Amino acid sequence: xxxxxxxxTDDSFQDDVLDSETPVLVDFWAEWCGPCKMIAPIVEELSLxxxxxLKVAKLDADxxxxxxQQYGIMGIPTLILFKGGQPVERVxxxxxxxxxxxxxxxxxx
Numbered sequence: 001x002x003x004x005x006x007x008x009t010d011d012s013f014q015d016d017v018l019d020s021e022t023p024v025l026v027d028f029w030a031e032w033c034g035p036c037k038m039i040a041p042i043v044e045e046l047s048l049x050x051x052x053x054l055k056v057a058k059l060d061a062d063x064x065x066x067x068x069q070q071y072g073i074m075g076i077p078t079l080i081l082f083k084g085g086q087p088v089e090r091v092x093x094x095x096x097x098x099x100x101x102x103x104x105x106x107x108x109x
Contacts, residue, residue, distance in 0.1 A: 003044030008057040010066040018085040035094040
């Protein structure tokens with residue numbers, strides 16, 4: 001099942017995430033990261049289930065160090081919800097879908 005996630009980079013972060021009128025959940029991940037692979041299907045599900053209310057972006061941690069440093073990300077996976085150009089929630093490490101929803105749903109209405 002393909003979700004509606006889209007890639008974001010250091011260069012596109014401002015336009016795709018910070019300037020978005022729709023809240024954006026950014027998945028900071030890397031190809032070699034086991035927990036990132038575990039959380040990926042959950043991230044894909046969210047991109048489908050909340051289509052229209054939430055955009056879901058994926059940022060490759062190895063290729064986009066500037067954005068990683070800008071938001072103080074020390075471990076992956078890290079999910080950050082941006083709303084109005086500001087980070088409003090952060091989920092670090094693998095967490096069940098219910099935990100992620102508890103954090104992000106209050107910001108989607």
